[in-house]
Amino acid sequence: MDDVQQLGEMLRHYADSEAHKRQVFESQSAIWATLIGELFDQIQQWLEPVLAPNLLEVSREPYVAFGPSVPVETSTFRTEKLSILITGKPVEFVPDVMGPGGQISLAVMGFTAARYGSVSLVCLPPSDGWQWRKTNGLKDPDVFAFDAGFLAQQLQSLIPRERS
Numbered sequence: 001m002d003d004v005q006q007l008g009e010m011l012r013h014y015a016d017s018e019a020h021k022r023q024v025f026e027s028q029s030a031i032w033a034t035l036i037g038e039l040f041d042q043i044q045q046w047l048e049p050v051l052a053p054n055l056l057e058v059s060r061e062p063y064v065a066f067g068p069s070v071p072v073e074t075s076t077f078r079t080e081k082l083s084i085l086i087t088g089k090p091v092e093f094v095p096d097v098m099g100p101g102g103q104i105s106l107a108v109m110g111f112t113a114a115r116y117g118s119v120s121l122v123c124l125p126p127s128d129g130w131q132w133r134k135t136n137g138l139k140d141p142d143v144f145a146f147d148a149g150f151l152a153q154q155l156q157s158l159i160p161r162e163r164s
Contacts, residue, residue, distance in 0.1 A: 046152075121146055
């Protein structure tokens, strides 16, 4: 095989590899978007019995996820974010760009998590179970199963307490 033929073979192999990567990415993106939509449906269903104007409101809006390696201008991660307004305090569930192996994470903003902490929801397909992860500095994150009761406890912490 001469160098030109080898070059042609290498280009075909590269094109096949890129097409496969794109196909995997697109199928993982579809799963990612579906699981986020299902999560938001579930949260709305959990909170439905206690919705009240100006006390507890839930809304969703279109959102394009982006990150350091995927700028918003070129991101193909089209989804939505969910907002909860509880006693005037906003809580937002904002999807991050899909991680390795199809990992889904959502930044949860509105909860204080100490000085350098953050709160996120994480799902690693093929599992469809969500975990609440609270990180604080360099320590391992505190991880909790995410369900209706756990969300209710977190939201209760945002309701101002009567001082007597």
